Amino acid sequence: MWAFNEPDIFKKILRMRQSADDIFTLKERAATPMIPARDISLLTPKELPPKKGLSFKEGQARLLHDLASIELQAMELGLRTLVEFPDAPHAFREQLFEVTLSESVHLEMCLTEIEGLGFKWGDWPVHCALWSATSSKDSLIDRILIVHRFLEGSGLDAGETILNRLKSIDAPPVKRAAERIFNDEIGHVEFGSRWYRTMCDVEKIDPSLDFSERLTKLRWVLPKRVENIAVEIRKKAGFTDAEIEYLKDLRLSFLGRK
Ligand SMILES: [Fe+2]
Numbered sequence: 001m002w003a004f005n006e007p008d009i010f011k012k013i014l015r016m017r018q019s020a021d022d023i024f025t026l027k028e029r030a031a032t033p034m035i036p037a038r039d040i041s042l043l044t045p046k047e048l049p050p051k052k053g054l055s056f057k058e059g060q061a062r063l064l065h066d067l068a069s070i071e072l073q074a075m076e077l078g079l080r081t082l083v084e085f086p087d088a089p090h091a092f093r094e095q096l097f098e099v100t101l102s103e104s105v106h107l108e109m110c111l112t113e114i115e116g117l118g119f120k121w122g123d124w125p126v127h128c129a130l131w132s133a134t135s136s137k138d139s140l141i142d143r144i145l146i147v148h149r150f151l152e153g154s155g156l157d158a159g160e161t162i163l164n165r166l167k168s169i170d171a172p173p174v175k176r177a178a179e180r181i182f183n184d185e186i187g188h189v190e191f192g193s194r195w196y197r198t199m200c201d202v203e204k205i206d207p208s209l210d211f212s213e214r215l216t217k218l219r220w221v222l223p224k225r226v227e228n229i230a231v232e233i234r235k236k237a238g239f240t241d242a243e244i245e246y247l248k249d250l251r252l253s254f255l256g257r258k
């Protein structure tokens with residue numbers, strides 16, 4: 001059984017970490033579920049309950065719980081690409097497996113800190129919007145763009161805002177976890193930028209035209225992202241000036257201004 005079919009979150013992490021042999025000996029594309037198994041209540045993003053402020057322990061735990069749900073989906077999305085694209089370049093698959101393991105570390109870290117604050121996984125419902133932004137019909141380039149450059153890239157924007165909000169709050173463990181995660185995420189997005197260009201090269205596609213064309217085509221399946229674009233961090237993660245300008249326009253269109 002693949003990790004996304006396992007409902008128990010702790011068993012899911014273990015299963016992911018033990019799946020290297022199955023992943024690297026896979027000969028054919030494996031089937032993936034419409035929605036991965038969960039051991040807690042699943043809602044749409046709009047149905048989720050309101051959040052308390054970060055000066056409250058409950059607000060901090062909720063932030064970590066929301067991050068845990070994102071890390072969980074990131075881990076499952078990594079696995080999804082690994083089992084749906086067994087013929088992708090070996091170096092890509094090896095690096096993606098490392099990224100996926102890193103998501104499992106982020107997830108575990110969030111779960112530990114949630115408990116440290118006196119709360120637990122399942123105290124709030126979660127959504128699966130990141131998983132739902134992908135489809136079995138995605139090409140490998142679509143998938144890299146959606147997961148690593150759009151979803152994880154948007155995570156860099158959100159990360160900058162969250163770290164700023166945490167600056168004035170006395171919560172060292174929460175800050176430590178958030179800093180570690182956002183620092184690692186720059187590397188994950190950079191992995192996506194690098195392989196997006198490599199795969200465009202392989203398919204003789206011009207990435208400077210493809211980026212906006214492909215995102216424009218895919219935007220209807222992507223979750224709305226309205227955070228300010230973290231320009232300097234995006235540059236570190238391999239975005240060109242033109243790509244950043246396109247993302248700023250996309251944000252405005254998500255905000256309904258364009
Ligand atoms: Fe992560």
Ligand SMILES: [Fe+2]
Binds near residue numbers: 074103152185188
């Ligand atoms: Fe990540």
